[in-house]
Structures are given as C-alpha cells and as structure tokens.
Amino acid sequence: MRRPLSLAPVLLLLSGCAGVQSMSEGAGFGSQQFNHLMLLFLVVTGISYALVLVFLTVAVAGRRNEGGEARLRSLLIGWVGFILIGLVLLTVASFFSDRREARAGAEQEPLKVTVSANQWWWSIEYQNDDPSRIVHTANELHLPVGRPVQLNLVSGDVIHSLWIPALAGKQDLIPGRENDLRIVPTRIGHYRGQCAEFCGLQHAHMAFDVTVESPQNFAAWYAAQQQPAPEPTDPRAKAGHDWFMSHACANCHSIAGTPAGGVTAPDLTHVASRQTIAAGTLPMSRGNLRGWIANPQGVKPGAHMPAVGMTADELDAVASYLETLK
Amino acid sequence: MTASEHPDDTARDGPELDGPELDRILSETWGDKAGLIGWLTTVDHKRVGKRYIVTAMTFMLLGGMLALIMRLQLARPESGLITADRYNQIFTMHGSTMMFLFAVPVMEAFGVYLVPLMVGTRAISFPRLNAFSYWLYVFGGIMLWVAFLRDVGPDIGWFAYTPLSGPEYSPGKRADFWAQMITFTEVAALAVAVEIVATILKQRAPGMRLDRIPLFVWGMLVTAFMVIFSMPAVTLASSFLLSDRLVGTQFYNATEGGSALLWQHLFWFFGHPEVYIIFIPGLGFVSAMVETFCRRPVFAYPVMVAALVTIGLLAFGLWVHHMFATGLPRLGYAFYTAASMAIALPSGVQIFCWIATMWDSRPRFEVPMWWVVGFIITFVIGGLTGVMVASVPLDLELHDTYFVVAHFHYTLIGGAVFPLLGAITYWFPKITGRMMNDRIGKLAFVLVFAGFHLTFMTMHFTGLLGMPRRVFTYPAGLGWETLNMTSTVGAFVMASGVLVFLGNILASLRRGAIAGDNPWGAASLEWAATSPPRPYNFAHIPAVTSSTPLWEESLPVFSGLRVKQRELVLTTVVEAVPDIRDPSPTPTIWPLIAALATTGLFIWSIFSPWALVWGAIPVGIALTAWFWPKSPPRHGREPVIE
Numbered sequence: 031m032r033r034p035l036s037l038a039p040v041l042l043l044l045s046g047c048a049g050v051q052s053m054s055e056g057a058g059f060g061s062q063q064f065n066h067l068m069l070l071f072l073v074v075t076g077i078s079y080a081l082v083l084v085f086l087t088v089a090v091a092g093r094r095n096e097g098g099e100a101r102l103r104s105l106l107i108g109w110v111g112f113i114l115i116g117l118v119l120l121t122v123a124s125f126f127s128d129r130r131e132a133r134a135g136a137e138q139e140p141l142k143v144t145v146s147a148n149q150w151w152w153s154i155e156y157q158n159d160d161p162s163r164i165v166h167t168a169n170e171l172h173l174p175v176g177r178p179v180q181l182n183l184v185s186g187d188v189i190h191s192l193w194i195p196a197l198a199g200k201q202d203l204i205p206g207r208e209n210d211l212r213i214v215p216t217r218i219g220h221y222r223g224q225c226a227e228f229c230g231l232q233h234a235h236m237a238f239d240v241t242v243e244s245p246q247n248f249a250a251w252y253a254a255q256q257q258p259a260p261e262p263t264d265p266r267a268k269a270g271h272d273w274f275m276s277h278a279c280a281n282c283h284s285i286a287g288t289p290a291g292g293v294t295a296p297d298l299t300h301v302a303s304r305q306t307i308a309a310g311t312l313p314m315s316r317g318n319l320r321g322w323i324a325n326p327q328g329v330k331p332g333a334h335m336p337a338v339g340m341t342a343d344e345l346d347a348v349a350s351y352l353e354t355l356k
Numbered sequence: 357m358t359a360s361e362h363p364d365d366t367a368r369d370g371p372e373l374d375g376p377e378l379d380r381i382l383s384e385t386w387g388d389k390a391g392l393i394g395w396l397t398t399v400d401h402k403r404v405g406k407r408y409i410v411t412a413m414t415f416m417l418l419g420g421m422l423a424l425i426m427r428l429q430l431a432r433p434e435s436g437l438i439t440a441d442r443y444n445q446i447f448t449m450h451g452s453t454m455m456f457l458f459a460v461p462v463m464e465a466f467g468v469y470l471v472p473l474m475v476g477t478r479a480i481s482f483p484r485l486n487a488f489s490y491w492l493y494v495f496g497g498i499m500l501w502v503a504f505l506r507d508v509g510p511d512i513g514w515f516a517y518t519p520l521s522g523p524e525y526s527p528g529k530r531a532d533f534w535a536q537m538i539t540f541t542e543v544a545a546l547a548v549a550v551e552i553v554a555t556i557l558k559q560r561a562p563g564m565r566l567d568r569i570p571l572f573v574w575g576m577l578v579t580a581f582m583v584i585f586s587m588p589a590v591t592l593a594s595s596f597l598l599s600d601r602l603v604g605t606q607f608y609n610a611t612e613g614g615s616a617l618l619w620q621h622l623f624w625f626f627g628h629p630e631v632y633i634i635f636i637p638g639l640g641f642v643s644a645m646v647e648t649f650c651r652r653p654v655f656a657y658p659v660m661v662a663a664l665v666t667i668g669l670l671a672f673g674l675w676v677h678h679m680f681a682t683g684l685p686r687l688g689y690a691f692y693t694a695a696s697m698a699i700a701l702p703s704g705v706q707i708f709c710w711i712a713t714m715w716d717s718r719p720r721f722e723v724p725m726w727w728v729v730g731f732i733i734t735f736v737i738g739g740l741t742g743v744m745v746a747s748v749p750l751d752l753e754l755h756d757t758y759f760v761v762a763h764f765h766y767t768l769i770g771g772a773v774f775p776l777l778g779a780i781t782y783w784f785p786k787i788t789g790r791m792m793n794d795r796i797g798k799l800a801f802v803l804v805f806a807g808f809h810l811t812f813m814t815m816h817f818t819g820l821l822g823m824p825r826r827v828f829t830y831p832a833g834l835g836w837e838t839l840n841m842t843s844t845v846g847a848f849v850m851a852s853g854v855l856v857f858l859g860n861i862l863a864s865l866r867r868g869a870i871a872g873d874n875p876w877g878a879a880s881l882e883w884a885a886t887s888p889p890r891p892y893n894f895a896h897i898p899a900v901t902s903s904t905p906l907w908e909e910s911l912p913v914f915s916g917l918r919v920k921q922r923e924l925v926l927t928t929v930v931e932a933v934p935d936i937r938d939p940s941p942t943p944t945i946w947p948l949i950a951a952l953a954t955t956g957l958f959i960w961s962i963f964s965p966w967a968l969v970w971g972a973i974p975v976g977i978a979l980t981a982w983f984w985p986k987s988p989p990r991h992g993r994e995p996v997i998e
Contacts, residue, residue, distance in 0.1 A: 047834045049821045049822055049834055050822075050833050050834065051821065052819065052821045052822050052835070053754075053820050053821075053822060054754045054820060054821075057720075059754075060749075060752070061753070063749055064749060064750060064752075064753045066752055067747065067749050068750060071664050071743065071744050071747065071750065074742035075741075075743060075744070078704075078736075078740060079736055079737065080738055082736050085708075085711050085715070086711050086714075086729065086732055088715060089711045089712070089714040089715035089719075090714065090721075092715075092728065094715065094716070094717075094718065095712075095715045095716040098716075099716070102655055102712045102715075103656075105708075105712065106655075106656065106659070106705070106708055106709070106712065109704065109705070109708045110701070110704075111706060113700060113701050113704045113705075114701065117697045117698065117700060117701065117743075120743060120747065121690075121693060121697055121745075121747075122695050124693055124747035124748060124749060124750070125690055125693070127747075127749045128686065128689070128690075128749050131749060132686060141955070149525075179458070180840060183683075187519070187525060187954045188519050188520040189517055189519070189520065189616060191513030191681055191756065192960050193756075193824070195753060195822040196822075198752075199681070199749065199751075199752025199753045199755075200681050200752055200753070200755060200756070201683060201752075202679055202681045202682045202683060204610075204616055204617065204682065204683070205519060205610045205611070205616055206610020206611065206615065206616060207610070207616075207617070207683065209682075209683035210683070218387070222822075222834070224822070224824055224952075225824070226681075226755070226756040226757070226824045227517070227681075227756060228512075228517070228756075228825070228826040229520060229709070230520055231440050231441060231444065231445075231511075231829075232440060232523060232825060233444075233826060234440065234826075234827035234828045234829050234897075253880070262626070266732065270420070310364065310831075312738060331439065331440060331441070332440065332441070340710070
C-alpha cells in the first residue's frame, strides 16, 4: 500500500520513534485523508503566515509606506481576496475529503463490530448473522487489512470517545445514542487507540490495542476467539478455575464454556491472548496479572474491580488459570 | 431659578467655578468616606475596576500555579507526583479559574475602569450594581477555591459534560460547587455588561459620535452584547444541572427522556462566544496601543468596527464545531465549518490594518508595542490552527488532543494575555501615576514570549503524535516524552517571565518615574484626566470634535453640571448630542450586604433546595434597603437646557 505524503517524517524527527498512536501513520483511509488534507492546510496557512510575517517585518524595520492610504486600501482588498480564496479552497477541500471518507469502502460488505464503552474499559462484540459465531472480547480490536469495519458505538455510563489515531478520526460514545464509525485499515501493523473524551477518574487509563492483520491471520484469530475456554489440565490452574468460579470474579466476568457469565466486566475467555491488561494499562505478563488481581486499586485507583480477599497461594492459582485462557 | 431651590443646586462648573476651588467641591461630592467604610461602600468605577483587575490577576496566578503542577506531573511518563483524583481537580480548576475567574473578569475590569474615562464621563452607569457585581464575583471565586483546597474541588472539566457531571457519576458536592461558581460569575458578568452598554450608548462626551468612539470602546460594546446574549445559555445549563443533582429533575438523563447532548449545545452556545468575549477586548487593547505608538488613527476605522461586529455575530453560529465527534448529521457540519473558517476573514483584516498602520507611520517601539508585535506573531498562528480544527476531517483527528490545547492557548494567551500585559504596561501610568520600568518590562516580554512558544508550539506535535487532553499520565514509548519535558521547561520559563512582570509592577508602584497626565502622547480622553484620575474623572466634561480629541489643537469642554450633587450628562445614542442631566448614585453599603445575602443563598442552595425560599428573604431585605428612597429627590432627570 502506498504511504501518503504525510507529516510522518517531521514527527519522526521530533519524537525519535514511530508512534503507534500517531495521526501521521496513515494506516487507515481516514488517517490518509487527514494527512493529505493537513498538508494542503499547512501549505495555505503557511503562505498566509509568511505573508503576515513579511508585512510585519517591513512595517517594523523596512521602508515606510510611500503610497498613502490609497496603497493601503488596494493592499487590503488584495489581502481580503487572498483570504477568501484560501478559505473557499479549504472549505471545499474539507467537504470533499469528508464525503470521500463517508463513502470509503462502501462497495464492500463491512465487518460489523459493536463497541460499548464503560468506565474505564471497552466491551467489544463482533457481530455475525449466525449468533453462534458472535465473538465477545474486550480492550482489543483485530481487523483484517483492506476490509471496511463498521463500528457501532454505544455507552454504558458516561460519554467516551473511540479514537485510533493511526487509522481514523474519533467518534463519541454517548449514553442514549448510537453512533457509527467506519474505518478502512490499509496497512498491517499494531496500533493503539485511546478514549478521547474525558470520562472521569481513570480516563487516562482507557486505551485499547488494535491489530491490523492479513485476512488469513484475522480468520485464524476469529476462529480461535469463537472457541470456548479450554478445560484446565494443570492442577494449579484447575485450583484457580475452581476458586474463580466460586468467588466474586464470576459475578462480573464471563468465560465462555464455564459457569462465569457476568457482563459488567471484561470477557476473559481469551484474556491471555491479549497484549495488555486493564484497558491498556499494563503489558500482559504473569507478574502483571498477579499484581492487577491482587491490587486493582493500586494499579488503577477508582477502577470498578475490587480487590478480592485471597491468599498468595490462591492468587497464584487464579493467575495460573487465567494464563491458560489463550 | 426659583426661590425654593436648594443652594446646592446653583453651583455649576464653568468659567466662574474652576481650578482648585472646583476640584475641592467635586472631590467632596464624588469622593468616598475615608478608611474602611469608604473602601466597603465605594461605587467609584476606578476603585471597583482596580479591585476587579487585582483580583482577576490573583486568580491568574493561582490558575498558573495549577498549570505548573500539571506540567510537573506530565514532564515524565507514568509520573506518580499527584494522583488521578487530584490531577482531575487541578485541570478542572485551571480551566475554570482561567476562563471564569480570570479572563472574562479581567477584560470586564478594564472596561469598568477605562470605558467611563475613554468616553469622557464622571461615572459608570449603575455604579452600585457595579460594586455588587465585584463582591459577587470575588465571593464566588473564593467559594470555588475554598472548596478546592478542602478537596471538594470540581473534577469534571471546565466544560462539565453530562452525564459525568450528573448525580449518578459525580456524587458528593464537587460538581455543585462548579455549577454554582458559574451562577456567581455569570450574574457578575451580566451586571457589568449592562453597565458598559449603558455607559457607552448614553454617557459619551458631547460630540463623540458613533464613528468617533475609540476602537477599544467598540470592542467592549461588542463584548458586552455578547455577554448579554451568550451567558444566559450557560446559566440555564448550569441551573438544569443543579436541579438534576439537587431535586431529581432529568434534563440530562437519557434513560429518563433527557438528553446528554442538550448540555453540550447549551454550554457551547455560550462557550464559543466566551472565547471571543475574552479576545475582542484584547483586540481593543491592541488598537489603542497601535494608535498611540504610531501616532495616527488605526487604518480603516469603519472596517475595524465592522470586523469586530462581524466576529461578535459569527461567534454565535459556530458552537457545533466543538461537537463534530458527537455524531450529529454529517452534512450539517459543513455549515459550521464554513462559519468557523469565516472568522478568519474579520480577524485577518484587523491584523492587516494594524500592520498597515505601523507601516504608514513611524512607530515608537516602547514596551507595549513589543507585546503588540508578540501578539501578532502568536495570535496569527492560533487563528490558522483554528482554520484547521474547523475542518471536519481534520478535527475528528485533532479534537481533544494536545494540538487543540496548543491552538487555544495561542489564541487566548497570544490573543488576549499578551495584549493584556501590554495594556497593563500602557495604562499603568494612568492608573497609578507612575511609569513601569522599561528594561525589566522588555526582559519580562522576552521570557514570557520565549517560554510560551517553547511550551505550546511543542504541544502541536505532542497532539499530532496522538496524545489526548485531560490525561493525568501517559505511558512511555509513544514518542511523547521529550516533547512533554520541553513543554514543562517552557512553562517554567514563561512563569519566570510572569514573575518578572509582577516584580516590575511592585517595584514601579513605589519607585516608578512620575508619569504626568499623558506620558505616551495618546489621543483618547482618559489621558486628559490626571494620573491617577480624580474621583470625578474630569473637572469639566470634554467635548469631542474628532476620533483623536487630544491630538486636536485644544480640547473644548462642556460645563454647567451641578457640582454639589453627583450629576452626569447623558447624550444621544448616535450623535452624542447632550440630552439630559442625570443624577448618579452615591456610595452605600447595601450592594455589599446584598452580595453577602446572595452568596448565602447560592452556597446554601448547593445543599438544600429550601435555600431558594428562606435565602431569598435576606436578599429581598438587602435589595429593598438598597433601593429605598432616602428622601424625595430634589431633581430627577432634567433636560440639559433649562
């Protein structure tokens, strides 16, 4: 896929590394449109700014005006004409860019995904005409490259905003409303999304991972996600499973294929296959899993997951069990 | 004259009554009582104005300190300096303090101080309301800050979106203190706006036709009208919010038939004009300073006035550009994009006219002009990034990122605070009678200017790299570390410049060179008064024959006002022909008592709806006493020609 003309080189220089959350990535149709349009805006506004600076320099340090007010008037008319042309150009360019974005991928059947935002995590449901093929997950999106995805956006509590800068612009998730966001990912890679509307205490820790992959890899991931959780074989994991099912965990979390069927917290059926814990707060690892379960209020104060009283042994068992949920 | 007339009525200013004798009589008539009583009862627009300015600047320092704390927290990723809870309170307090307790009040404060002097009258209209407005403002500000220091500061953002700010997601009283602070400051702002409109339209010096009004006064007129039309929207919004929180109405609760987006419409219908309310007076400062230091009227006066009015009107047509991501019908966005971009036209025209004025003259680059040049360099960038965020496809990426933080600090600091600091330097001699130090003033400019650009230019890139606003921390590895550290360093450089500026003020108050009436050789009427002005402003009301009265050969005066009673001359709206002589109210304690009673009602009503019933009684008593006719007035309004 052709990389668009973009701000990426400049930003790369400034930041010292590529940003998985950068708008300049151009890894989706919306982000590409942004980069093209931004370049046009930078040119037009850059010329305007240069004209102002030149005029200011002349006025401060250069030769005085010798043409009297008549000269000033004709210059003013020219300046107004320039601004008008510039504004019309940019307005029209924005309008058509917006239309192009709205039509992007219209010729293909989109992948349909419902995202429900909660304080402070994302519930994700891949829709399918066959109810048995619906996939539930959380805080992680997998998308096949080149295929449009239609995100259906709802909120369970306050206003949030779903934003994957590298792919497209943002869209709010508002209680009482349903919004849509159509994204066409165009480049394989790993990206990061984040809530962009202030949503309370842990707004800063409401991110998610986005993997854009080949259609084959996506199909494989999707097939794996449809599987229920494997029965634990290892005795430690089995002990963890039993503890999980007989304590508060199972009231809020779901694990397909087990009695755990809570819906107020992230689905954990394949939690160990994800890249992060607690909505992008910690990288997935055994140590971090243990730390999070033992003391969620220390990791993410205010999060709705309580610390459940457990011994070190029980904690270890539960973490072992969760690690089997690939 | 009739035999029954009181002897006080016969004393008039004029050729027979002039000089020290006139000064003595007028000072007695217009002066305040000495000491604390005078301080509490004054209705002098200059004393109230100074108080307003000092209070607003104090809030600016407090808000600035919060900004520094935020910058310290954000200097490094995953910093544990302050908790999420405290950070959310701090960024909410920073925005709310800067917008509601600093920026709007300080601009209105300059209007309160300067407008009566610039239009050549003895007092602001409704001077007691003016005193009331100040007390209410300061009590509201103190309430919010006391709440914050006691850990019940609002943590919902200065925009307080519902339902996050509603009863379900913000239990406790934090959001209520925020909403009630809105009520305080809006009542105060509306009061001042009405006074300024009335003063400008009815109290101009004879001969100051509409086309001779100083551009700063035009700016204040447009601003005051914008306050009158926009503030009711936010007062309504915050009242709905309070009643949702206190008595269980459901205006914003979607599950009960309310609407979460209703808040955003009402808030931004106010919130966008608010930005122009802050920077239009800034544009007025610039016009005043450019005129003086170029020693010629600003080029294309009618175009400048039309530009101000156009900005004022357009400001009401673009609130939806704050809501592009809310999923409103997409085609309708095009209108708001066009309206938002259109603002660039009147703004660009004004920039041109100021530069053209400089080019067409030999400007003196005193310190205020340094701020003017800094303003142009900075504000234009903010305007141009404003054009970017007006575009829907760009805004959907840029919205709620550090790019937007950079954008509006360029417009508000570049567009309003730089002119404000210039204006303080410029009018300091008028207000205090002493000049500010020149070299320290330039040092302050260099530090603030450099620190500002280091802080906020950087934020454009932080935003483009995907950093959202209002996050108390961020992970390492997204390319934001160096940029954030740079912004933090810049913020401290800028803060040091502000401190140098303040030090200059304090030092100059004691040791500054004596200024004289018109140290800059300016043309507008405030410079015809003494520095600092006498309580009555002008011994004789000036009469105006051009837009630059002090550059004329002489300043004719209009005499014949009573001097032993407070009397003003009212003039016609368009031509400023003398029309009526009108009494002006005397000092009284009742505005302060009414403000205290109102404060009691407002704060009590955070806790109980019954406050509206029982709290209204002291307010009613105070207002009754305030308006109680002391004795039958000897005169009502009288025509100028008896």
